[in-house]
Amino acid sequence: MTTEPFTTCLWFDGQAEEAAKHYTTIFKDSRIGNIARYTEAGPGVPGTAITVDFELNGQRFVGLNGGPEFRFTEAISFQIHCADQDEVDYYWNRLCEGGEEGQCGWLKDKFGVSWQVIPTALPRLLTDPDPEKARRATEAMFQMRKLDIAALEQAHAG
Structure with a gap:
């Protein structure tokens, strides 16, 4: 083995x-x-x-x-877990060069490979025990391409 x-x-x-x-x-x-x-x-x-x-x-x-x-499809993607907005911006901007933006933190790079640029705060916001907070954060995420941590936190807080 x-x-x-x-x-x-x-x-x-x-x-x-x-x-x-x-x-x-x-x-x-x-x-x-x-x-x-x-x-x-x-x-x-x-x-x-x-x-x-x-x-x-x-x-x-x-x-x-x-x-x-x-060809590559979105059925397979690589998640990049980012500690802060600077990291989200860095990976998003670099990987999008020559590629295309998707919804909710997804993108395809210039080779067609799919990536998810995800702030580490996202699971906490989307799975909050308070269903109203989780709903607001989820709705905010669905309106985004590149994820904006401050906007997600603000939506979560109400």
Whole structure:
């Protein structure tokens, strides 16, 4: 039985190395590891990446240049738990570059990968034992794209 942690494999259409470089500029505790490249044996262009190993905040990933057969969907997303509004703004702005904003803290980056930029205060606000406070916070969240902690707290407080 293996004791290796899970590694998430992301299927790209030729952008695995570009994506790994992009993500490692955003996440501070990150690095690119091994890059396997096609040789003259093919089937890809010699010298281009087949796979790229990288870590983001200790989470291991492999970017695979698998071709155009499969695309990312919102059915899978990565949550970034942010301590404060500065962190929310940082990750939201960096990951949205060339991508698209979604509702309630969701976005798609320029590669089509879905992310949720979530303040750590959000679960407390949405699950408050006082149902009225939770309702107000939830309604406020549904009106937002990037989550605004102060506005969520204000709605929660009434």
